[in-house]
Amino acid sequence: MSDENLNWAMPVMRAGYAGRAMVYAIISGISLFAIWRGGAAKGTSEALSMVERSPFGILALSIVALGLFAYMAWRLVDAAFDLEDEGTEAKGIVARGGQTVTGLIHGALGVATLALIFGSTDNGEGSKTAFYLSRLMSWPGGQIVLGGVGLITIGAGIYYLHQAWTQSYREKLQANHFTLHWNRLLQIGLAAQGVSVLIIGLLMGIAAWRHDPNAAGGIDKAFGWLSHQVYGQTLVTGLCVGLALFSLFLAVNAVYRIIPRLRDPDVMSVAQKFKDMAEGA
Template sequence: MRTDPSGALTTFTRLGFAARGLLYLTIGFLILRTGRTEDTSGALSVLAEGGGRTLLYVMIAGFLAYGLWRLSDAAFNIERHEEGKKGLAERGGAAASGIVHLFLAWQAIRLVQHAGSGGSSGGSGTQEGAQTALQLPGGQLMLVVAGLVLLIVGAVQLKKAWKAEFLKHLEPSVAHQPWARYTGQGGYAARGLVFLISGAFLTAAGFKEQAGEAGGMEEALTWLTSPWDSIVAVGLILFGLYSLIEARFRVINDVPVDGLASKARSKLPI
């Protein structure tokens, strides 16, 4: 029987939403239960320690499919974004999200390859990246721009939370449920705040030319004091729960795999 590659990608994309949800649930619960702050990479390591290779293989499949689906959206507008600047910005965001999730898949693959070899290396990956950037021509400007991009992303997340724009992607029967709305609003608000703090850190690192000023999610969560750290932790748990809602109820337009393959073959020289 012939399988439908588009349908298979959609199924695994839902698995990607679930994997993302599991990461954010882990980050939030670590803060509330132990006071430990981690970013998505750190949460992946924690899950690898508890769930082993089987869980990692499942998450790798999910992240790969999700990443490819988001990149396909950026390239072919399968989510039917509107024309103009807003649509282009949304497709740009889809591309960035796709790259991030492919990176998470790569990190999970590395964890599988190095299973049992000991803990992760210390130090902040964000600060190491900032240090590398500052050594390049125009590195200071690169950091400032990266920080400003994160600030914009954070503002967009807060806008989504305020207007509940995320609900348009859910099945109508679920989108009208208050529990879906409030779960998503709390999650996007917390995520937006973390992006704003991270963007401020990165922008400051660029202006001061000091890599030690840079910080990602882990540093942003560490910077928060009580009770804000707990409030944001609850918000990240809500984002994890909303990701699980999306895994089941998000309307996902199939990637026309066969059609794209046919177009590619038609352009090949005979």
């Protein structure tokens, strides 16, 4: 399929990143409000449940669900047609496999959001996760599988942190006033996401090692683990602020992301702009 025939992927990408940005804005916003009121930070399911109970909650969740499904579609199309030019060698295959898995995970989150809309309830994010992990570890080799998933998740966290440190994401963002002058906020947001994913992966590894499904979970478990460390409340608040900036990072990608195979030759990336500025100094 020619690159010209893939232009329809651009609005799907924009909708997907916007939907993902909404999820992180909800999690970080509700968590910061809860902390300010003396409570605890919220996980994804609990945060979305609070939105569902609010005025216009159904409409908001419907928009979030559509965005998550759009992000799933974008990642699957991205992987299938290699829109990011990852290539067909081992490194590229791994990257495209990661895109596929990421897409499916966000599709599952979209299904969970629809379940909230249509009245399906559970006993909370933590108990639901523990139930499924308990089932997994009861299978032959289930403990090893969970450990492997934990290692992959740790790798994803390190990858986010590496992107933040090297600022390689600038190669796929259009250069403009915002992306040039507010880059530090985007860098902090991406690093915060790396920290949260790294903690989630570590907790999965601990759960597999101890054969304790209650030790693993999503962002709620990461918040809980941080809160028990020295200066825990400060660390949790900092992570919530960082995830709010990650929401900003995703929103900026929704508007200004460059897709290599659909790239306008007249559009300059942030990385190229900084390089030209350095050479001209």
